[in-house]
Amino acid sequence: MVDIKSNSSIVGENDSHYESRIRANSSGTGTSTPSSSSDYMTGEADDSSDSKGTIPCSLKSVETMLSLSKDASEEDLQEMVRKCKLMVLESAECSDERKWLVRRLIELRLRAQELRETSDENLFETCVILGHHFVPQKYHIITSGPVYCDHCSGAIWAMLQSWYMCNDCKFSCHWKCLSNVCRVCVHVVASEAGGYTHTKDICPEQGLSKQSYRCAECKVRITFTFSKGLSLSCFGSSFKHTESAWVEPRLCDYSGLYYCQRCHWNTAMVIPARVIRNWDMEPRLISRAAAQLLMLLEDRSVLPLEELNPKLFTLVPDLSLVKRMREEMQMMKRYLVLCLDACTQGLPWKIGLRTHMIENSSNYSIKDLIDLQSGILLDELRAAYDTMHAHITQQCELCKARGHLCEICGNDEIIYPWDASSIICPQCLAVHHRVCWAKRNHCCPRCARLQKRRALQGQDTAEDCDTDETAKDS
Structure with a gap:
């Protein structure tokens, strides 16, 4: 005969042991997760439950009976x-069977609770809140790691809980937190700020007093009530506090504002202003709102570097090399867009290069600058440059026929505007050898010929006018 009371206490011990182990595991994640950046987490962890691991042989026959299915109703x-x-009560104490059953029992209870909370008919419709376009992700399986709620910073059990994600800024939150979201979608913030641009000032900090000692996002009050730390209360639930703990307001290096721990997860990212001004690629700690904005603008070419800091091209040799290659690829593009073979091959667009690198030569994205520092961008540019250059100068006869011959020296060598030994006449756009151009004292024979032709046409026009006037007088 099994003692039900003792077994139920064992179940409770297993539950508490499992939850405490989840807390321990979640605290080992990276610095951008709320569980590692603060000590007020409620104990939720990712959806990788141990019940998905090895199942005891004696329970394989009942696995189907206790399986979690998305079609299961609350009664099931x-x-x-x-x-x-x-089955938990009938299993042996401290056995693998009991441990597996306890974990499965927790999952079943969570799923049943979630079904009770999400019985609303409009649950699976897209919700628009503060510019966010929240789409339900209830049965979306996460493979890249744990997901945390951007509102309460608790973990989202993706296979057990209903949750939403914004299609624009990837803001994630529990279904129960949906009505309490207070962060405006960064997609809206960026579009209303005069276009998709970055803050050009390095950490424009003004201090907590400027914020009235409140979090810049959720407006929670930050009070110095303990002798050895701060007491923070965010979204109606207070943080854990110990006499030795220091729960500090966190500075966002991007905006210069202070945030509480639930709005600032110590996410480290490269700050565009520091790259533009100092070529500083060191990641800095920023708030969740700033992190979402930087991720949104990461691939957008919104940085006109020559306008923001022209001296950067002389200080960073690779940057000046990229600029020259982009200018030459702009010239090659004029050849390729007129070539049918190039269009068939997808040139110049389908060569594995970022589109804005070919569309213009002045704007950069923050990802371009980071990849330039690591050498990735130069490798991509060289590969694309070689492909375009080989098509024009070697593979395609039509593109090769659009080349130029130097009129000064009369050499039969075909030259192109992007060649290092060539120069383009600024008036008529004729291409000559740079050496020949210097010997001719920068005088273009084509310009001289065109000027002479215009002069002759002017004389003919004047003679025709005189003849007409004479005929009228007679």
Whole structure:
């Protein structure tokens, strides 16, 4: 005969042990997760449950009976919970079977609770809140790691809980937190700020007093009430506090504002202003709102570097090399867009290069500058440059026929505007050898010929006018 009271206490111990182990595991994640950056987490962890691991051989026959299915109703889950309880009580103490059953019991209870909370008919419709376009992700399986709620900073059990994600800024939150979201979508913020641009000032900090000692996002009050730390309360739930703990307001290096721990997860990212001014690629700690904005603008070419800091091209040799290659690829593009073979091959667009690198030669994205520092961008540019150059000068006869011959020296060598030994006449755009151009004292024979032709045409026009006037007089 099994003692039900003792077994239920064991179940509770297993539950508490499992949750404490989840807290320990979640605290080992990276610095951008709320569980590692603060000590007020409620104990939720990612959706990688241990019940998905090795199943004891004696329980393989009942695995199907207790399986979690997205089609299971609340009544089915309650029945599975009841059966799982009985099996827990009948299993041996501290056995692998009991541990697996306890973990499965927790999952079944969570799924049943979630079904009760999400019985609303409009649950699976897209919600528009503060510019966010929230789309339900209830059965979306996460493979890249744990997901955390951007509102309460608690972990989202993706396979057990209903949750939403914004299509524009990837803001994630529990279904129960949806009505309390207070952060405006960064997609809206960026578009209303005069276009998709970055802050050009390095950490424009003004201090907590300027914010009235409140979080810049959720407006929670930051009070110095403990002798050895701060007491913070965010979204109606206070943070854990110990006498030795220091819960500090966190500075965002991008905006210069202070945030509480639930709005600032110590996410480290490269700051565009520091790259533009100092060529500083060191990641700095920023708030969640700033992190979402930087991720949104990461691939957008919104940095006109020559206008913002022209001296950067002399200080960074690779940057001047990229600029020259982009200018030459702009010239090659004029050849390729007129070539049918190039269009068939997808040139110049389908060569594995970022589109804005070919469309213009002045704007950069923050990802371009980071990849330039690591050498990735130069490798991509060289590969694309070689492909375009080989098509024009070697593979395609039509593109090769559009080349130029130097009129000064009369050499039969075909030259192109982007050649290092060539120069373009600024008046008629004729291409000559740079050496020949210097010997001719920068005088273009084509310009001289065109000027002479215009003069002759002017004389002919004047003579025709005189003849007409004479005929009228007679």
